Amino acid sequence: MAHRNAVMVKLSDIVNVSRSDLSKAKLDALENSYDSFDAQLNYSSDPIALDKTTRPYQITNGRHRVFLARQKGYRSVPALLV
Numbered sequence: 001m002a003h004r005n006a007v008m009v010k011l012s013d014i015v016n017v018s019r020s021d022l023s024k025a026k027l028d029a030l031e032n033s034y035d036s037f038d039a040q041l042n043y044s045s046d047p048i049a050l051d052k053t054t055r056p057y058q059i060t061n062g063r064h065r066v067f068l069a070r071q072k073g074y075r076s077v078p079a080l081l082v
Helices: 024-031 037-041 063-071
Strands: 007-010 048-051 058-061 076-081
Touching (some): 024 037, 024 063, 037 063, 058 063, 063 076
Parallel strands (some): 048 076
Antiparallel strands (some): 007 076, 048 058
8 A cells, every 4th residue: 555645656756767777686676576566566665765855756665666657657656756
């Protein structure tokens, strides 16, 4: 379940992250997790967090999940604006 203060944010409103800036091991772990990717996007204990003072939003937590969501064709993700 998504964090209760999370809002749906369009991926087009979030800064693009390059694959070269990410850990291959962490991407592999996300893709091969026991939990579905949807479940990982919605973890209330570890939500995606975005800096609400910038546009496009800078990612303060969840870069790997945002990257994979784009790769998988998602249009938006649940996130906290901090």
